[in-house]
Amino acid sequence: MxxxxxxxxxxxxxxxxxxxxxxxxxxxxxxxxxxxxxxxxxxxxxxxxxxxxxxxxxxxxxxxxxxxxxxxxxxxxxxxxxxxxxxxxxxxxxxxxxxxxxxxxxxxxxxxxxxxxxxxxxxxxxxxxxxxxxxxxxxxxxxxxxxxxxxxxxxxxxxxxxxxxxxxxxxxxxTEVSVIAPLPVSVLPGVGPVTAEKLIRVGLRTVGDLQAAPLADLVREVGKAHGRGLHELAHARDDRPVVPEREAKSISVEDTFETDLTDRDQLGSIIDRDARLVARRVREAALFARTVQLKIKMADFTSITRARTLDGATDRAETIAAVARELLAALDIADGVRLLGVGVSGLTDIAQEHLFDLTAGSDSHDDHLALEVPTSGSDEQKHPERVSEERRPAAWTPGADVTHNAYGPGWVWGSGLGRVTVRFETAETGVGPVRTFALDDPDLALMP
Missing domain, CATH: 3.30.70.270 (Reverse transcriptase/Diguanylate cyclase domain)
Incomplete structure (x- = not known):
């Protein structure tokens, strides 16, 4: 220490x-x-x-x-x-x-x-x-x-x-042990709502309570490995090193839909678009991917993941999309899809041969009830092991950057009924005016 x-x-x-x-x-x-x-x-x-x-x-x-x-x-x-x-x-x-x-x-x-x-x-x-x-x-x-x-x-x-x-x-x-003693057990890494509930149920509400509890009690409540880990952290013992670089294990894009989708052509188009985003991120990282993953969440929140390992490694959107489409084709989506995700893993910095041989390598899946609400990238919910990309708005979504030939740069205030309202301001200009245009106004364009 x-x-x-x-x-x-x-x-x-x-x-x-x-x-x-x-x-x-x-x-x-x-x-x-x-x-x-x-x-x-x-x-x-x-x-x-x-x-x-x-x-x-x-x-x-x-x-x-x-x-x-x-x-x-x-x-x-x-x-x-x-x-x-x-x-x-x-x-x-x-x-x-x-x-x-x-x-x-x-x-x-x-x-x-x-x-x-x-x-x-x-x-x-x-x-x-x-x-x-x-x-x-x-x-x-x-x-x-x-x-x-x-x-x-x-x-x-x-x-x-x-x-x-x-x-x-x-x-x-x-002073570490005394500083953390009065704090709730939820401040400890690895103590989420479920673990916190277990600890509170047996009277362990604060870190100080954990400090005073016998190790055997913690092991009995949360298991051997987790109990020992909490016992160490409760006494401020943490020797984890600062690791200079975190290797991305996967790159993915997810879409949550306002209404459940059953049209395979529509889902295929979404796969194509997301594959382009994933491929761009792979290329930006100067990497190649060996495994393509498809994730869907059904209307009843059942989550299904399918993956296929290529005979090679790729950074091509066409290859990623083709594999993801094949994985979707094997699934029953009659009840409707509320979330779809395309991702890649098995990242390497070496390009390999046979990039277009899409024969099945390994297929993995996990079918389970997922009761949480799907989330996209968040600066407060950290997933360092996964690089995730939210799509740039493809429509006039609130906050998107735009430019107008006469008025200059601005951002979308709102849109609907064939019109889009824009506030023309930037960080340097101060509060700017608001104007409304037709969606097809040739002078107005989304910024890349």
């Missing part, structure tokens, strides 16, 4: 919503909710102004609209989010060569790898962290971050949570 607070954790505050407020002056200081804007959409991120009304990530969008009807509901612009993320990650890598990104908006930094920093002592490290926060805001054009400092990854991340929003918090080495 480390004796110095040499691990830094940074989290961009309400990231997606903050980027939207940065780029849309009329939304600054107002509730903004980013996510799927359809009937079955879910919240990816809510601004702090929206959180006052009880809106949070993973909440069904209809519930968010009920709680905060006056908010701006936007579909998201992942290119803008990725650009801001790259700026921040560049600042972190300039601070230390050992940076572990967890998602677009969150990362660990090992300051032990930056001896000039860690040798400054606690006060010096805090000063460096404060300078980092200021640099993030300046470089990204106004985004704020929360930073935690601790002797382990668990403690550093916890320190970030204790300092949110826009905070800087250090947990002094030697």
């Amino acid at each position: 480390r004796t110095r607070a040499s691990i830094l954790h940074l989290d961009l505050d309400a990231f997606f919503a903050s980027v939207e407020q940065r780029d849309k002056p009329s939304l600054r200081g107002k509730p903004v909710i980013v996510g799927g804007v359809g009937q079955r959409g879910v919240v990816s991120t809510a601004s702090y102004e929206a959180r006052v009304f009880g809106v949070h990530s993973a909440m069904p969008m209809w519930e968010a609209r009920r709680r905060c009807p006056h908010a701006a509901f936007l579909s998201g612009r992942f290119r803008a989010y990725r650009q801001a993320s790259e700026q921040v990650m560049g600042l972190l890598r300039a601070l230390s060569p050992r940076v572990e990104p967890l998602s677009l908006d969150e990362a660990f930094v090992d300051l032990e790898a930056a001896e000039s920093v860690v040798e400054l002592g606690a006060a010096g490290v805090q000063r460096v962290a404060a300078e980092l926060k200021a640099a993030v805001t300046e470089t990204t054009g106004g985004l704020h971050s929360s930073v935690g400092l601790g002797s382990s990854k668990f403690i550093a991340k916890l320190a970030t949570e204790l300092g949110k929003p826009d905070g800087l918090h250090l947990v002094e080495p030697g």
Whole structure:
């Protein structure tokens, strides 16, 4: 275990919503909710102004609209989010060569790898962290971050949570056990709602309760491996290293539909479009994929996954789409599909022969009832092992960037009945005017 607070954790505050407020002056200081804007959409991120009304990530969008009807509901612009993320990650890598990104908006930094920093002592490290926060805001054009400092990854991340929003918090080495003792058991990594319920049922409500509980009791309630892990974390023992790079294990795109789909031609067209997005991400990562995956969720929430391993590796959209279509053809979709996903795995940096031999290698599946609401990419629900891409809007969805030959750049305020309403403003212009156009106006176009 480390004796110095040499691990830094940074989290961009309400990231997606903050980027939207940065780029849309009329939304600054107002509730903004980013996510799927359809009937079955879910919240990816809510601004702090929206959180006052009880809106949070993973909440069904209809519930968010009920709680905060006056908010701006936007579909998201992942290119803008990725650009801001790259700026921040560049600042972190300039601070230390050992940076572990967890998602677009969150990362660990090992300051032990930056001896000039860690040798400054606690006060010096805090000063460096404060300078980092200021640099993030300046470089990204106004985004704020929360930073935690601790002797382990668990403690550093916890320190970030204790300092949110826009905070800087250090947990002094030697005080970790006492700091976490009064906190609820849910602060421990690996304690989700089910585990928390089990622990609370036997009177283990706080981390302090876990510290006082015999290991045998924890093992009996949650199993041997999980019980031992919780016992270690409850005593602030966490020696996980900061891993500089996380290898993507898969790349995927998912669509949740407002109405259940049964038309195979329509689903095939969606597969083709999603395959192009997946292939683009594969090429951007300079990789090739050996396995193509198809995921569908039926109207009754039954989730079905099929996968086929190629005799080779590919980065071609045509190959990915062809395999995914074949996998769909073997499934009974008469009851309707509410979610469809196309993905690839078995990623390699070596191109292989026989890219078009689509003979079956291995087919895997898991059929089970999935009662959760499907979610798309979220800056608050982290899946570091999977790179997931949300589609750029193919229609005039709220928040999408547009340009007009006469009025310049703006964003979609809303659309319907053959018209689209646009607010013409950018991060630099201040609040701009709102104008309405016909959907087929030749002077108006979606930005790529």
